[in-house]
Amino acid sequence: MSLIYEDLVKSLDSKQQAYVDLKLPDPTNGEFLLAVFHMIPGGDLNVLQAAAEIAAESSTGTNIKVSTETAFSRTMNARVYQLDLERELVWIAYPWRLFDRGGNVQNILTYIIGNILGMKEIQALKLMDIWFPPSMLEQYDGPSYTVDDMRKYLDVYDRPILGTIVKPKMGLTSAEYAEVCYDFWVGGGDFVKNDEPQANQDFCPYEKMVAHVKEAMDKAVKETGQKKVHSFNVSAADFDTMIERCEMITNAGFEPGSYAFLIDGITAGWMAVQTLRRRYPDVFLHFHRAAHGAFTRQENPIGFSVLVLSKFARLAGASGIHTGTAGIGKMKGTPAEDVVAAHSIQYLKSPGHFFEQTWSKIMDTDKDVINLVNEDLAHHVILEDDSWRAMKKCCPIVSGGLNPVKLKPFIDVMENVDFITTMGSGVHSHPGGTQSGAKALVQACDAYLQGMDIEEYAKDHKELAEAIEFYLNR
Incomplete structure (x- = not known):
């Protein structure tokens, strides 16, 4: 010394x-x-x-x-x-x-x-x-229903799950809200979420919103032949109301797998997060991190990092948590912060800022765990029939200022496609409206999958061409 x-x-x-x-x-x-x-x-x-x-x-x-x-x-x-x-x-x-x-x-x-x-x-x-x-x-829940389960339900592999946040953030009636969902789904999108303040407002009663979303989803599935998912914000003033909202959704006739429960994890509290995980293990638990910036912004001298918040979300059992756009979108963040956090919660073994975390419940020198780590890094599904060995993955959810033009740049920074992207204004501000915005997002993803430059791909895809012209000038 x-x-x-x-x-x-x-x-x-x-x-x-x-x-x-x-x-x-x-x-x-x-x-x-x-x-x-x-x-x-x-x-x-x-x-x-x-x-x-x-x-x-x-x-x-x-x-x-x-x-x-x-x-x-x-x-x-x-x-x-x-x-x-x-x-x-x-x-x-x-x-x-x-x-x-x-x-x-x-x-x-x-x-x-x-x-x-x-x-x-x-x-x-x-x-x-x-x-x-x-x-x-070994003592903590970890995720139960994961993005792998959602992929299986949607039959969507080898690309991001394409989602949106309904905009305007607030002020639509229940019917108007459902109409936006329908337009996005019919345009080819997979996933729609309530924005984080969505609750039981007088102009958009919760029970009507749930009922209308169910109708809109049924119609969209019938017309497209594709499964869809909606994430409902069940955050509430008290425990009973939160559970009442969950039960309203589960009893509304939705197909298992077609709905998620969104909880505002910081403002509603960790008890709410863990209650949902334990009561509804077969539902995707969507952790929205509203208020995190008070703790996580890099210039803040007091608080905790995005990485720490994300690790605790996985420990608590969140299926997915918002992890930031790594400087590509409108929110404060960098790859060094946001991508490290995303990788830490989605992989079985990943370096953090100071520690390499292995999420195994047994020694990470065990040969079976080593095999799991290698399978995971090869992007194979793991822990399907041996969940005792490790804590399951938590999915990065990416939102805030993204649009179809920014999809590939974010994938490049993220270095994988194992995330849910929820573009709000990046879909609904499209000159052709929400359906066209959804089509442009799907086309941008198709261009990526085919290894084509989006401007080249857009020559034969009107919605993507309009998106490029519109968003590149923003």
């Missing part, structure tokens, strides 16, 4: 010493959830003192040593086990036995991004990456 680190350790008081172990022998032995924070101390504390206070507040301690701690309670202490002074990074190991053994994600977050984000001893504190050991993954 260098002199500077020795001096930092000597500066700790007796309480802080209990939360620091820069010689922790094996942080990846399965006992710990590991976390990396970007941290700038505040006040009179040095970096290790501040890190120790964070480890205490986010596990067993408080600001002053108490006489009620026990020999056992001290084994539950989080420990600062690594520092990078140049990059202002702190690694903390949390004994995962601290957490509610009911697979409770909100309980973990209450610890590791709870009170500590409000501590006056820090100027900046952002959780950049986390690592879950296999022994911990």
Whole structure:
């Protein structure tokens, strides 16, 4: 240990010493959830003192040593086990036995991004990456109904699932909303979602919206011969109303697989997410991340990264979560942030910002897990008849400022097609209307699949040609 680190350790008081172990022998032995924070101390504390206070507040301690701690309670202490002074990074190991053994994600977050984000001893504190050991993954739900199940239902493979968000965001009646769904589906689209504020407004009663969407879907399926999916926002003021909306949808006559439940995971809460996962394991659980920017924007000094949010969504059992457009669309984000997050939740093994996460529930050196990782990287469907071995994938959902012209650029950045794209204005603002916008999106996808430049392909496809002319001038 260098002199500077020795001096930092000597500066700790007796309480802080209990939360620091820069010689922790094996942080990846399965006992710990590991976390990396970007941290700038505040006040009179040095970096290790501040890190120790964070480890205490986010596990067993408080600001002053108490006489009620026990020999056992001290084994539950989080420990600062690594520092990078140049990059202002702190690694903390949390004994995962601290957490509610009911697979409770909100309980973990209450610890590791709870009170500590409000501590006056820090100027900046952002959780950049986390690592879950296999022994911990065993305790959590993970996804049940995945994008692979949706692909099987839609009979759509080797391309993105093409979706839209109904626009205007709000103000359409139930019948008008259903009409937009119908137009998109008849134009060739696969997937329609409620926008995140959709609820039970007086001009668009929820029960009528559900009934009309069912009629519009039936008509579109009959006319196109293709299955369709609609994602309904079931976020509500209370538990009973949320479940009432779910039951309304399941009892409306929809074919299993043709509907998803959208939950505003941050504003509605992790309890709502996990309730839906456990009550409706055979329904695609669509996590909308409204309000995430308050925590995840890169310039924010306090909060957590897109990667961390996305990993917890997978842990909680979301089938899919919005992961950003990597700078291609209108939302803030970069490939280094958004694509890393997307890959981390869709692959069995993928590097993060600091940790390589393997989502296996057994040792990742096991030959069967190694085979699964290789199958996964080859884009084969895995965990169909051996789901005990690992946590299933969570699908990146991509929205915000995309249009048919930007489909291939995003695929190139994403480096795969295993995502759902939900273009809103990029479909509905098409000069020919929603049906033409949907056709242009399908044509842009066909051009990609055939390896053709979209401008060349557009010579024989009017809707795509109109889209290129319209959106390239925007």
